[in-house]
Amino acid sequence: MKISLSPATPEAWSGSVLALGIPQDDPQGLLEAMEQRFNIQLKEWLKQKPFTGKSGDLASLQLLRGDCTTLVLLGLGEAGSIERDSLRMAAAAAARAAQGQGGSLGLLLPWGSVDLIADATAAAEAVRLALYSDLRFRSKPEPSPRPEQVELLGQWPTGLKQTLETVHPICAGVELARELVAAPPNSVTPEELARTAAALAHEHGLELTVLEQSDCEERGMGSYLSVCQGSDMAPKFIHLTYRPSGVAKKRLVLVGKGLTFDSGGYNLKVGAAQIDMMKFDMGGSASVFGAMRSIAELRPAGVEVHMVVAACENMINGSAVHPGDIVTASNGTTIEINNTDAEGRLTLADALVYASKLKPDAIVDLATLTGACVVALGDEIAGLWTPDDALSSDLETAASDAGEGLWRMPMHSSYRKGLKSLLADMKNTGPRPGGSITAALFLKEFVDAGIPWAHIDIAGTVWSDKGRGMNPSGATGYGVRTLVNWVMKQASTAEA
Template sequence: MRFSLSSTGLQEWNGNVLAVGLPKGDVDSTATALERRFAGITEILKQQEFKGKPSDQLVITPLSEGPQRLVVLGLGDADGIDADSLRGAAARAAKASIGCDGTLGLQLPWTGTADADAEAARISAEAVRLCLYTDQRFRKESDPRRSPDALELIDLDPAAISGFAAVNATCAGVELARELVAAPPNVVTPAALADTAAGIAGDHGLELKVLERSDCEARGMGAFLAVSQGSDLPPKFIHLIYRPEGEVKHRIALVGKGLTFDSGGYNLKVGAAQIDMMKFDMGGSAAVLGAMRSIAELKPSGVEVHMVVASCENMVNGSAVHPGDIVTAANGMTIEINNTDAEGRLTLADALLYACEQKPDAVVDLATLTGACVIALGDEMAGLWSNNDGLAKSLDAAAQMGGEGLWRMPLRNSYKDGLKSLLADMKNTGPRPGGSITAALFLKEFVAQDTAWAHIDIAGPVWSDKGKGVNPAGATGYGVRTLVNWVLAQS
């Protein structure tokens, strides 16, 4: 999508769709400016009882001259307009523009300072592109939906153009993650994830290593391989590397859970578990692959990024792992599997050990790990656990910048008692209360003690049934913007 700043103001702007934001309490003055361009608009706003509330929206089409469509958006209280308000307004403008092609012009109450306006430009551009995304890969005939292919922001500081620099690359990563999560499990298999990584490596000059089953056996990855042994599809352990030109000042690792389908194993998912939706159990791997696609294009300096995904299916056959089996991870730790549906943490155990072998300064893992996190935080927030306050704060700032909800959760060591096993070093699940905390504590056992680590449970926001904000219904691509923003902040 093309982004630009308009060289003309509201009165002269000429494109296909014009969207204007009106704050509550300032409707009359802004409407007066609109009246000079569109005679009669003030009376229409009065008739519609337009007060500038966030729920207020007026679409007028066709117009006698100028743009094909005029969209007037309520923004709420003027002193309460923040990044989320701008993001929401831009998203509403994008949705209201569907049906028109060409250029969408957007005027919102910008701050008038260069840095803040650059941030507003980034937020608005991301929101518009992500809102206009549509996935029609699996339809016999595509829907010939018209939508703008260009965005112009009106009355913005010229220096704000810098805000567009990373938008298309970041959004391309989000869209890749959405496509991976949305695709059915007969399309996105462990081999398909490895192929996706190969495509990114080939297109952008990254390094790629793919460990096959025999390679993982040689490394003693018994936890990961135990999950895969019930599937006819071979597991793939994927290591994708971005190396910057020049000096490496920071080395980080991104680890994503890669269960391309999770039946639950012999602890079969039933009832509310929605087994048909377990294609999204590779949402963590989709997020890190999407982030790597963006990072590869943006080429941040000074930061080396290692992406690790242990990918497989969790299926049921005569070879599948039993409840009660004891397996051994790559570090020699033994794990009693008291629930085969707590498989993601087993794959992540060996993935985290491998990631720490790369000697990173920090490791961040993303996983659709627990239903308990969804119960705690709902479907708009991911949970964050970390052994390092500085890392947690930087990830929170990156998530806020991207408009992705993130909430730090406790990593209380006393809860680890729930993982004690009579026979093995530990069990893979603890008691039901605090289930997302014990899951994080399990993962922590496989992280080097001197390594900063964060675990992000994205089970809630990975998918949206109805769509909200910049996310359409379906896969959201959650986590890509957070990771890209965080990596760029390290450069």
């Protein structure tokens, strides 16, 4: 699918589907212009729908003409309060309305309501991501035709030819994350994640190190290795590195939780825990894989980016870790495992110790870590924990620009007492109240003092049962665009 900018007006554009964003009261008179062009009583027809231009309104009219087969009208709300998210939602709706018709889609929205280039890029991403479908596991896939060409209509200033150059690499990263999360656990195993990393390294010139179980044992990663004791799948500790062509003035580390399946261990997931969905417990690793795929193609200058994933399964057999076992992380911290279903933080503990040894300027980890975060923030907003105000501000801005919900949560140090153990240095879980806070405080213990660090809990945002905006139902690829935006901003400041 080719996405381009076009100076054509809606009165002159020809193709398959013409989609127009209509604010309430239609201040530009687009409805009247379409009445004249197509010689139809459009306003009268819309009264029957009804279509008033409210945000989320959509009306589709089959024209059966050679110069335009379908007219799609997209409500945008009040003209003076249109935000970039409104444009994203409208662009995604236009894409879905055009699906199945093939040909070309012409899309006109009020570009420049926020920022001309950013608006166009956001809409282009929304169109592509809304049309994503995963047919890999169908025996007889029946793909629905999608537009071969998308033209963003508008009066574009000269010199914007490269405006949409970031769309493909960023969307390709999101799509990779979606594919990894959606795939069944017998398809995406720790070994398969390592193979995916090898493919990225080969295709995009990245450096790859994979630590096998014996390597991890030598490094004292007892916390991580305890999680996979009951699995027949060997763990894979994956370290992928992007290095810029010039001097790297900043070093960043992206850490992703990589549980390719989580049974809960002997604290088995039962009842409403949806054990069949625990394939998405590697959503954090999928996000950082996707981000690295995008970054590798965008090739930002001045910044070195590392990806660290401690991949494994949490399963049950006679060798599985017991509730009550005490293990030792690679920094020497002893941990009493009072809940084997709080396994993600055990893998992240050794991953964060490893990340700290890289002496980075910042570490950001993403993890489907706690149900408590889902209870607090639902499925559209991820939780952010960090003691660093500047890092928090940068990540919140990156998420806002990406249209991904992110909310900073408290990290009261007094909650740390909930992790006290009678025997070991700490337990892996605290009391149920404030569970997402104690989880973040647990992780903080494994980051070297002085390194800016942030933890993002994506347990609610990694999957969507109903779909929303540019996210079809299923895996969302949440976090890729936030991380890419953050890295690109760090690169620009490093070069300044």
